Amino acid sequence: MTTAKRLMHVLCASWLFSSSQYSQANEGALSLTNNIKGVLSTEVDVPLNVAVGDYIEGQIVISNGEVNLGLHEIEQTEKNKMRLLLESVASGDQFRFVANEATQSLRLISLVPEDGEIEYSLSITKQIPVVDQHPPIRTYLSPTIKTLVAKIQKKQSITTLWDGIVNQGTPLIEPLVSSQDIDPALPHADKVIMTFLYRGAKHNVRLFGAPSNQHEFLENLVGTDIWFKSFVVPSTTRLSYKLAPDIPEFSGSPWGEKSCVIG
Missing domain, CATH: 2.60.40 (Immunoglobulin-like)
Structure with a gap:
């Protein structure tokens, strides 16, 4: 086997290993009109289509195991680093956050052994932009x-x-x-x-x-x-x-x- 072919095999093996440890959802960005489904091995980032200041409510559903769910933000480059939203989700739960300048994606981290796979589904159920965020009108009984x-x-x-x-x-x-x-x-x-x-x-x-x-x-x-x-x-x-x-x-x-x- 030539040196070039050996190098190609090494690069392919390395890519397969890294993609099994860390991946990014490839179904587009999660938004109010686009739900995301996928399979999680260890860790996955799901891009978000949100604007700065948006108030977000959403739903996560998983098939088995447990996951942590958080916000991956631009300055958080380390593996497993995120702003935690939900901890030890076992079947499903609601999440809420306000997007800021650094908000990039939702990050799911599996809490099961490395050889386990978890099917997940993410949806945004409410998205309120800044211009629509108003305090309720005060009413008086008297x-x-x-x-x-x-x-x-x-x-x-x-x-x-x-x-x-x-x-x-x-x-x-x-x-x-x-x-x-x-x-x-x-x-x-x-x-x-x-x-x-x-x-x-x-x-x-x-x-x-x-x-x-x-x-x-x-x-x-x-x-x-x-x-x-x-x-x-x-x-x-x-x-x-x-x-x-x-x-x-x-x-x-x-x-x-x-x-x-x-x-």
């Missing part, structure tokens, strides 16, 4: 609070708005319309919206004796010093309550928290 927010956003005087609340008296009691009926256990005609309010706290306001039978925290109203919390209650509700501003928050017993109010 019509008065909704109106108050709109006026605050128009730079109306908070003092004047608060004086109007004081004149109404608190807690606010408002009728519950059918579209707001969140508790089907009671007919909506027998329910009202009860809203507790406080002004002047810097950090928090705690409501003791809430209709929920819990010690509730009030919510801050759009960056003002007004705090509120709304509940749907039977129209016959009567209760005693206490509003406590700027209560220290720490790990402890319920009695310890209560003592900060009464002590």
